[in-house]
Amino acid sequence: MILPPPFVPKKNVFCGVGVGRGLAIGPVHVITSNSRIRHRTYEISPDQVKPELALLEQAIQKTCAKFKAAQKALPPELVGQEGDILSTHLMLLNDPHLIESVTQKIEQDKLNAESALAFYFNQHIKTISAFKNEYLKSRVFDVETVRNSVIATLQEDEHEQGLPSFYQKGCIVAARELSPSEVATLPVNLVAGLVTERGSRTSHSSLVAKTIGIPCVVGVSSLLSRLGDRSQLILDAPEGHVIIDPDHDTLSFYQKRKNSMESDRLEINRSAHLPATTLDDHQVRIMGNIELVEELPDIMACGGEGIGLFRTEYIYTMKDELPTENELFESYRRVVATVSPSPVVIRTLDLGADKITAIKDLTPNNHDAGNLNQALGLRAIRFCLKNQDLFRTQLRAILRASVFGELRIMLPMVSCLEEIRETKRLIFETTQELKKEGHSVKEKISLGVMIEVPAAVIIVKELGREADFLSIGTNDLIQYSLALDRTNPEVMELYQPHHPAIIRMIKTIIDAGKELNIPVSVCGDMAAETISAPLLVGLGAEILSMPSGSIPKIKRLLRMSSFEDLQRLSFEVLESTNNEESENLIRQLFRGRFDELT
Amino acid sequence: MLDLEIKRPNSLSTIGDSPASKITVKIKNRLGLHGRAAGKLVTAAKPFRSKLFLVRDDRRADVRSIMSLLTLECPYNTEVSLIGIGEDAEEAITVLAKIINDRFGEA
Known part of the structure; x- marks a missing residue:
């Protein structure tokens, strides 16, 4: 091979x-x-x-x-x-x-x-x-x-x-x-x-x-x-x-x-249900990313060990009205209950007003919807904290679904401590509210922070002290760190996941998690790539979350690796000076052993 | 095959030996009698034993056949008659008429 x-x-x-x-x-x-289709006409004999x-x-x-x-x-x-x-x-x-x-x-x-x-x-x-x-x-x-x-x-x-x-x-x-x-x-x-x-x-x-x-x-x-x-x-x-x-x-x-x-697919799919345990017995948890309830069966069939990223944007973009609390609750409940006892990480709304059908024309913050870069605008947790009615509705639905399984909450695009503290306050208040109304809410719900803004990497320890887990959103982290717009074809070639700056930032985040004794997962595209996933594990990521299609092959790749090798690889890559050098080091390790490094 | 005298429908009380019933309604949903709407009539007709027809001008459709309903062309505001022949005809066409009058649950 x-x-x-x-x-x-x-x-x-x-x-x-x-x-x-x-x-x-x-x-x-x-x-x-x-x-569309041509039919053939001919006579038939009586028999x-x-x-x-x-x-x-x-x-x-x-x-x-x-x-x-x-x-x-x-x-x-x-x-x-x-x-x-x-x-x-x-x-x-x-x-x-x-x-x-x-x-x-x-x-x-x-x-x-x-x-x-x-x-x-x-x-x-x-x-x-x-x-x-x-x-x-x-x-x-x-x-x-x-x-x-x-x-x-x-x-x-x-x-x-x-x-x-x-x-x-x-x-x-x-x-x-x-x-x-x-x-x-x-x-x-x-x-x-x-x-x-x-x-x-x-x-x-x-x-x-x-x-x-x-x-x-x-x-x-x-x-x-x-x-x-x-x-x-x-x-x-x-x-x-x-x-x-x-x-x-x-x-x-x-x-x-x-x-x-x-040929690989047959073998890979046969072994999808096995855990991702390396040759030297280091175990990595492989979870699934979903957007729709309908994607759950695929994740299960491919051997996903829970949902590491449940995106909640879809319903907000589909209708002319904002979704009701009950609608949201029902979809969260279904996912959480189906996946139980495995965990489901629900990411709170990761959108700006420009993408929400019901409010895009009436929001007063619409002035930056024109030519200004939305990636730097009022979106995700920033948007939610400025539109607390909408955020409270989502939080209430999430909290109500918490009793149906192992639910965790994750905040996107956090860039400062206050955003976590303010959200915690809202969670506390809505929990009290719900209890007063007679709803049950789980006592302790894990709250995680997505690290995808360079500023968050620099204050990751401070953020981590306020959180129960960290999750690295590699797509945004790369875009913000390398200062490039992913939708601009002129700078596409500069989108380099293995740029030394990115690798070193990931290392900083994972080390902070170890020091604070909280888990660190990776849920961006890098987790799903055969070329990046082994490196992430070598750097110390304990959980990788990805679309169903990638789960079987990433599991297999890790099963045929030794953690010691991956750690050594990560040290070498940390010393590399550019993206290409990093990628060559990774390919070298697997040369002749894993054909599908695609 | 039966030959309905639909030009004088109000005198309809029996056809042959079977009791017959008739209700005239208007299609009131905006889209008219399209696939899903017609499907609701087909489904509703299932439990009954009577022969059931939807008549428009001089053409009639078998309510149990979605294709015959769809080829009748009944847009918004078309006047149609529901005709049932058989023991449970009256009950059946009452149910069907209600579905049409409720605009098939549409706008």
């Missing part, structure tokens, strides 16, 4: 949001609204009628099962509500007239199931397309989706019997947007990957895409206009990259990476 060099293809790389895992390499198959009817029945049942599985991937409170188009699609599929009319067509006209189905749906599509009412007319999309889904399922089965199909085996489907039903019924024995122009990490189609087991990249703007009929694509789901028509070097790099990922 040889370590691949860090490789950044320069041309034809487009960024989106990666959903699910893995890489796909293959020819593109563009789907537009007119090209083929019965098997053809069986095929129809089977395809309908299988499509139903796929729709139902997709429904499970969506938030449960959605079912039956606005936006739940899967329920409508299921009903269209189970329509008593469908089976009756298609069966008749097969029996009387001796047509294959695929074309009889297409005939049935197209007839109704024609009717709806002629509607005068624009909205109802636009819903012809639902009928088209169901037609495409059943036909795709039929073709998936027929491919197994050696019949030609609409999709070339191993192709990567590219589309502007697919509905959850279409994603659910992509024939995964033929389609190797999916890329769409629209969609986000939490859009319904993305949630479904995560469950079908092929790599997907969504939200790649103006993708289709860049694609030719014969384009080759590389999809890198972990990175969220799409590469169009790669050159020879790029292709061979990704081919190697894909092969090693596939």
Whole structure:
């Protein structure tokens, strides 16, 4: 096993949001609204009628099962509500007239199931397309989706019997947007990957895409206009990259990476439930980062030992109204109770007014929402302490959820002592309030401080004395320390996690934790990177928290390391003079032993 | 197949030997009879044994078939009749009419 060099293809790389895992390499198959799926029409002999009817029945049942599985991937409170188009699609599929009319067509006209189905749906599509009412007319999309889904399922089965199909085996489907039903019924024995122009990490189609087991990249703007009929694509789901028509070097790099990922993944996932204990018996706790309750099963399946970072921003950005205390409580309770007895670290709101839908237009602090750098503005704990009504609501919900398991509170972007003290006062007051109202609140709740501002590193001991644990947010720490805006492409190359300044700051934080006898965790991107995680452990981090996808490989990497080696590595890296030197030292230690240092 | 004389619906009391009932309502939700709304009617019709139809002008849809409801085109303010034929017809169309009058729980 040889370590691949860090490789950044320069041309034809487009960024989106990666959903699910893995890489796909293959020819593109563009789907537009007119090209969605072609059906084949042929006559069948009388003795083929019965098997053809069986095929129809089977395809309908299988499509139903796929729709139902997709429904499970969506938030449960959605079912039956606005936006739940899967329920409508299921009903269209189970329509008593469908089976009756298609069966008749097969029996009387001796047509294959695929074309009889297409005939049935197209007839109704024609009717709806002629509607005068624009909205109802636009819903012809639902009928088209169901037609495409059943036909795709039929073709998936027929491919197994050696019949030609609409999709070339191993192709990567590219589309502007697919509905959850279409994603659910992509024939995964033929389609190797999916890329769409629209969609986000939490859009319904993305949630479904995560469950079908092929790599997907969504939200790649103006993708289709860049694609030719014969384009080759590389999809890198972990990175969220799409590469169009790669050159020879790029292709061979990704081919190697894909092969090693596939063989490693089997082994890595098999051992995900084992603890991250080094060869010399040093144990590191590996926890998960989540934003949505729906991500919990993934964390559990990947061997996460609790939640080290529960981000609470999502609900504030999604609605036109501020979330109510009960809404917040319900989501916190679900997470805490599900993960119990393992701990859940809830990070209080890490946003500024500019990102909160309900107040972004009315806040008096809006004057800095223009050109000024939001990263340096009124956000996170600063914002919460200036908007105490909103903060109290969140704290009340968190405190009420505390009795359902092992809950901890973590404050983001702390830069001075007063912020912790003021929050403690608020926690004390709201606890008294809640008790008076008859709610129960756990007696002792751990309060942690995120160290992600350089000033906080310098006064980390003072902050640590007021806290029960420290957590290093590496992304912000790097951005603030190296004075660079992560969203500015001009300075991207200066974003160096292994810059000596960063490594030494992390060391300072971890040492302070040891001196004060409080745990130190790392919950930024560095914890999830194979190149950084061993170094963090060598520096003395006791807990690493990361997205589910990284947990199995980081656990495995640590299991095959010795803590002594990692400590020695950390001393060497602390002496290094630049990012590259640090990274070379890390790669050297693992050379020939861990292929997937990607 | 039955042949409804829907031009004189008020005289409707029996069709053949079966009791028949009819209620006329207006679609009052803003979006009209779309997928999820139609789905609510299909679900509500399930426990009943009567034949149930939604009639608009001279066309009718089987309330148990979402496709037939959706191809009827009933936008906001369309007047439709619910017709039930069978033992529990009256009860069934009362339930269906209530769902429509409640605007399918929408705006």
